[in-house]
Amino acid sequence: MFNLIRRDVILQKRQLLLFIPFILFFIIMDSHPALTFLIASIFIPFNTYAYDEKVETNILLNSLPYTRTEIIASRYLGAIVYMVLAIGVTSLALFAFNKPFTIIDIAIGSSLFLLFAAFTFPLFHIFKPGYISTVVMISFLLLAAIGPAIVLFLAEHLTAITDFINGLSVPVLYIGGTLVIMLLYFISWGTTTVIYQRKAF
Amino acid sequence: MGNVVELKNVTKNFEEFSVKNINLQVKQGFVTGFIGENGAGKSTTIKMMMNLLKPDAGEVKLFGLDYKKHEKTIKERIGFVYDGNIFFEGLNLKDIKRIVAPAYKQWDDTLFYQYVEQFKLPLNKAIKTFSKGMQMKASLAIALSHHAELIIMDEPTAGLDPIFRRELLDLLQELMIEGNRTIFFSTHITTDLDRIADYIAFMQNGELVFNQSIHDLAENYALVKGGMDLLDRDTEKDFVHIHRSSTGFEALTDNIKEVKNTFGNTVIIERPSLEDIMYYLKGGIHHV
Amino acid sequence: MQIIISNSSKEPIYEQITNQIKSSILAGELQEGSAIPSMRNLAKDLQISVITTKRAYEELEKAGFIYSIVGKGSFVAEQNLEVIREKKLKVIEEQLSAVITNSREIGLSLDELKQLLKILYEE
Numbered sequence: 001m002f003n004l005i006r007r008d009v010i011l012q013k014r015q016l017l018l019f020i021p022f023i024l025f026f027i028i029m030d031s032h033p034a035l036t037f038l039i040a041s042i043f044i045p046f047n048t049y050a051y052d053e054k055v056e057t058n059i060l061l062n063s064l065p066y067t068r069t070e071i072i073a074s075r076y077l078g079a080i081v082y083m084v085l086a087i088g089v090t091s092l093a094l095f096a097f098n099k100p101f102t103i104i105d106i107a108i109g110s111s112l113f114l115l116f117a118a119f120t121f122p123l124f125h126i127f128k129p130g131y132i133s134t135v136v137m138i139s140f141l142l143l144a145a146i147g148p149a150i151v152l153f154l155a156e157h158l159t160a161i162t163d164f165i166n167g168l169s170v171p172v173l174y175i176g177g178t179l180v181i182m183l184l185y186f187i188s189w190g191t192t193t194v195i196y197q198r199k200a201f
Numbered sequence: 202m203g204n205v206v207e208l209k210n211v212t213k214n215f216e217e218f219s220v221k222n223i224n225l226q227v228k229q230g231f232v233t234g235f236i237g238e239n240g241a242g243k244s245t246t247i248k249m250m251m252n253l254l255k256p257d258a259g260e261v262k263l264f265g266l267d268y269k270k271h272e273k274t275i276k277e278r279i280g281f282v283y284d285g286n287i288f289f290e291g292l293n294l295k296d297i298k299r300i301v302a303p304a305y306k307q308w309d310d311t312l313f314y315q316y317v318e319q320f321k322l323p324l325n326k327a328i329k330t331f332s333k334g335m336q337m338k339a340s341l342a343i344a345l346s347h348h349a350e351l352i353i354m355d356e357p358t359a360g361l362d363p364i365f366r367r368e369l370l371d372l373l374q375e376l377m378i379e380g381n382r383t384i385f386f387s388t389h390i391t392t393d394l395d396r397i398a399d400y401i402a403f404m405q406n407g408e409l410v411f412n413q414s415i416h417d418l419a420e421n422y423a424l425v426k427g428g429m430d431l432l433d434r435d436t437e438k439d440f441v442h443i444h445r446s447s448t449g450f451e452a453l454t455d456n457i458k459e460v461k462n463t464f465g466n467t468v469i470i471e472r473p474s475l476e477d478i479m480y481y482l483k484g485g486i487h488h489v
Numbered sequence: 490m491q492i493i494i495s496n497s498s499k500e501p502i503y504e505q506i507t508n509q510i511k512s513s514i515l516a517g518e519l520q521e522g523s524a525i526p527s528m529r530n531l532a533k534d535l536q537i538s539v540i541t542t543k544r545a546y547e548e549l550e551k552a553g554f555i556y557s558i559v560g561k562g563s564f565v566a567e568q569n570l571e572v573i574r575e576k577k578l579k580v581i582e583e584q585l586s587a588v589i590t591n592s593r594e595i596g597l598s599l600d601e602l603k604q605l606l607k608i609l610y611e612e
């Protein structure tokens with residue numbers, strides 16, 4: 001299973017060279033740190049899907065001694081692993097450029113990423129190959145276009161809501177948010193596994 | 202010796218095509234050639250053997266194990282080669298090996314590099330720059346480097362030049378010296394099989410027509426040639442299919458004894474090639 | 490050991506192998522107890538399928554020309570009575586062929602020949 005996660009790095013050696021300038025671009029453009037974290041997290045897992053949409057890739061993976069459950073699990077666990085790594089690298093970059101960011105930015109960025117992943121991962125296995133990269137491109141462009149606005153909006157209103165709920169209990173909010181996201185992520189994981197089990201290659 | 206692959210009443214339906222009620226056993230230690238026209242259902246059957254497709258009904262067992270519980274154990278023991286490249290095109294062979302090797306407990310790096318050398322494969326060039334023959338060799342090198350007991354190949358010789366096809370057959374024959382290895386390989390080029398196949402499984406229109414040893418085939422089927430005057434409603438019953446022309450008839454029989462009884466020395470009886478059998482059985486077995 | 494396979498011959502390949510090994514044994518080229526190639530090696534060398542050499546070896550074993558030891562290979566068997574009998578039979582066959590050729594040359598029919606043989610045999 002670890003091999004399946006590690007595979008992404010081997011596959012994306014070249015794309016990884018783009019990773020740093022890509023993040024730097026967002027940093028220099030003064031994007032909201034939460035958006036930068038989100039974009040950075042998306043990079044590897046969604047690149048992987050660009051490969052995995054190919055029938056050949058699925059034939060290969062499924063002919064090797066892996067179970068379908070493992071293949072999907074590697075996607076979901078891999079997404080978290082690469083998210084953590086991406087956040088680490090991005091934090092260092094932000095730090096190097098002297099851009100301020102808070103733990104809340106990381107929380108928002110990673111929450112959005114996990115939500116995005118939870119909603120899109122099952123879609124990758126529903127859409128026919130060929131459409132998937134289009135789906136990713138459109139979602140990505142949409143995100144890049146209106147993402148900052150949404151994040152800002154969310155950030156403002158989150159603080160408003162936070163303020164509102166603040167009176168009640170901060171820990172409850174965070175724990176609740178984490179639980180909801182985790183729940184969605186696991187539901188998505190389960191759904192994708194079921195969809196993938198039934199697929200024919 | 203036992204069966205490495207066992208399909209029992211396997212059925213798979215698609216919208217416009219189905220594979221019906223397949224009962225197929227692949228014998229351990231032998232080469233089974235899997236023949237049939239394009240679209241006869243060979244690839245579908247192979248995909249079910251590899252668990253890439255799940256049958257709608259019936260049972261698929263490899264090494265006596267089923268995929269529900271033993272998927273990893275089974276695939277650990279299979280080496281696969283498909284028609285066309287399934288490896289990431291942009292990667293070089295070394296990177297592909299890095300991805301594939303850790304999947305197998307029994308991966309043998311020394312053996313892999315031995316094949317790379319034998320096949321003269323470049324390690325640092327992207328797979329997409331490889332010729333069809335080189336891609337095939339690369340797939341083979343990967344398939345043979347984890348001591349697989351069963352080698353499953355789907356149309357490995359399609360699109361290859363005769364010289365390379367010959368080399369491939371030599372290599373497969375070398376692999377068979379080790380007694381417990383089994384090779385199952387589909388092809389529509391039947392001459393590939395004349396040399397190395399021990400058993401022939403023949404599919405047509407989604408059905409398995411037969412799975413017989415080449416000796417049984419030689420004993421069961423014969424090509425009969427003779428003058429048109431010999432044919433009448435009764436004598437025609439001995440044949441599976443008859444090809445008539447002004448100079449005489451040529452027909453396939455699956456009952457040599459009866460033909461000898463009926464015609465004696467008036468006809469020429471020859472051993473049919475696999476191609477003859479495939480050609481005459483086109484449209485299924487029906488006595489004319 | 491030399492074996493030459495003809496793909497155009499009417500004789501099945503396994504028979505070509507058994508016959509050639511038999512004559513090598515009968516001619517004394519293959520000595521009693523000496524090893525012959527494993528059927529898988531022979532298949533590879535002759536570029537034919539394993540099942541064909543397997544059948545050839547099985548027939549040879551049945552006829553007592555060779556024996557196999559699991560894990561060790563196949564060896565030329567002790568020349569038993571049957572082998573000797575087969576040797577003799579071969580000689581008789583050759584002599585009879587000559588008789589038939591001669592008979593045909595002078596237009597002697599099969600029945601006449603049979604009669605002649607009967608008389609000579611019962612003498």
